[in-house]
Amino acid sequence: MKQGLGTQLRHLIDLLDGAVDAAYGEAGLDYRPRYTPIMRVLAAHGSLTIGRIAELAGITQPAVTQTLALMKADKLVSITASDSDARQRLVRLSDHGVSLLGRLQDCWDRTRQAADSLDADLPYPLSQCLREAIEALHKRPFGDRIRAAHHSRPDATLSPNPESE
Known part of the structure; x- marks a missing residue:
């Protein structure tokens, strides 16, 4: 059975994050x-608001908030009220x-080299494909595409399709 896009992406993330996580462990981190x-x-810009971190990191504010809670528990960050706006x-x-x-930084450099190696092994660099997919989804979100697919069929009903997960 052909795996859907979501299943493939989750599997790819598992493969990548698992190896990166192991590399941190091997480095004693x-x-x-x-x-x-x-x-x-934070290393590049110093003290920032959560919203600004989300903007600069290119991730959602809820994801930043969740991750910061973990980072605070691991004693990697400190979070204080702003002097100008509590x-x-x-x-x-x-x-x-x-x-x-x-x-x-040493781990990040090795990870970048591994990513470059993966890109070199592919007929179309994964990093470029992902960048272009993200740009395309900013122009036309996936939800809009799902609704368009739904409306393009006269007998359309949204039913589970394992190929689209």
Whole structure:
């Protein structure tokens, strides 16, 4: 049976994140791959609001909030109220987070080299394909495409289709 797009993407993420997670463990780091976009943004920009982190990292604000809760529990960040607006929270790397940056950078460099190697093994670089898919979905979201497919059939009813998961 042909796997649907969602199933293939989840499998790809499992393969990639599993290997990256193992590489952190081999480097003696107790660190999750999902922390990386936020760590990079905070390392580059210092103290930021959650909304600004989401914008710069290119991930949703709810995803940033969830990830920051994990990062705070792992003592990688500190979160304080803004001096200018107590409703906003400012996030910065903790001393522990800063102390890991050199070792993390080494892991990130090796991960980038592995990604380049994967791209070289493919007839069409995965990184380029993903970038173009994201751009296409910003122009026309997947939900719009699903609704268009639904309306293009006169007898259309939204029913589960394992090939589209």
